[in-house]
Amino acid sequence: MTLFSSARQHRSPRLVPPFSIQSLQKNTIVLDKGKLNTRTKQTSRTRTTSTSFRMYYNRGDLPIKMEYLTGGDKIAWTVDIEKLDYSLYLPLFFDGLSETKHPYKTYARQGVLDLLAHGGDKIHPVIPQLILPIKNAFNANNLEVMCTTLKVLQQLVVSSDLVGPALVPFYRQLLATFNSFKVKNLNCGDEIDYSQKNNMNLGDLIDETLQVLEMHGGEDAFINIKYMVPTYESCFLN
Structure with missing residues (x-):
């Protein structure tokens, strides 16, 4: 086994939204809808800038x-x-x-x-x-x-x-x-x-x-x- 393939196997799973194309991919974890909404709100607040x-x-x-x-x-x-x-x-x-x-x-x-x-x-x-x-x-x-x-x-x-x-x-x-x-x-x-x-x-x-x-x-x-x-x-x- 190569060093590259070994690192790829031990890579942390990605968080993906439910009912998305990414959710069908390997090494992924589907986000709970409630957590997704929370993350979205947090992202929106982060992107808000003062005028x-x-x-x-x-x-x-x-x-x-x-x-x-x-x-x-x-x-x-x-x-x-x-x-x-x-x-x-x-x-x-x-x-x-x-x-x-x-x-x-x-x-x-x-x-x-x-x-x-x-x-x-x-x-x-x-x-x-x-x-x-x-x-x-x-x-x-x-x-x-x-x-x-x-x-x-x-x-x-x-x-x-x-x-x-x-x-x-x-x-x-x-x-x-x-x-x-x-x-x-x-x-x-x-x-x-x-x-x-x-x-x-x-x-x-x-x-x-x-x-x-x-x-x-x-x-x-x-x-x-x-x-x-x-x-x-x-x-x-x-």
Whole structure:
């Protein structure tokens, strides 16, 4: 017997998931389903990374503070919002859309809306820097995050006449996950805390967002949406 074959025989058995191809192989141990779920959750926690927004917040580098009012808490800016460097702060606050815990999500979501409301012509040049944070939020596999990001995307599109057409080249990245969620009747409910439309399901919200993209994206918008979401029908035909 060679040294190689001897070492192979004494190799520790591998842990493999149940009902998988690996479970039919030699020198393997099939994981119990409960243990598999535990390992999966542990892996998910390990892969979770903090956003840049959280890092800036924890360091006290964001020009915002919380105001505690009788009608509800809101954030306040410690500097004139119109004088902010949008190339720094707008992508940073968009990065915070992936956050699910207070106070990070509260500051990020309200901060994004404030920046979009006051940004005007300063928003359009920053569009390429917003694509990855939006994509990360859509890929977070979190209903609250996805619903919130869809509404923010709508606000982004209508924030300036230049934004809609500027987003068209990025549809392949932005709309990549829409097909898998478009047919799902997942109730967003009050997850969209600043929306007037309660009880809207995720499929309807995606349709609404696609319509906003088409209406404000120019003549190339529809064909590019259709390429990524084949089931979408133009809102101009209705």
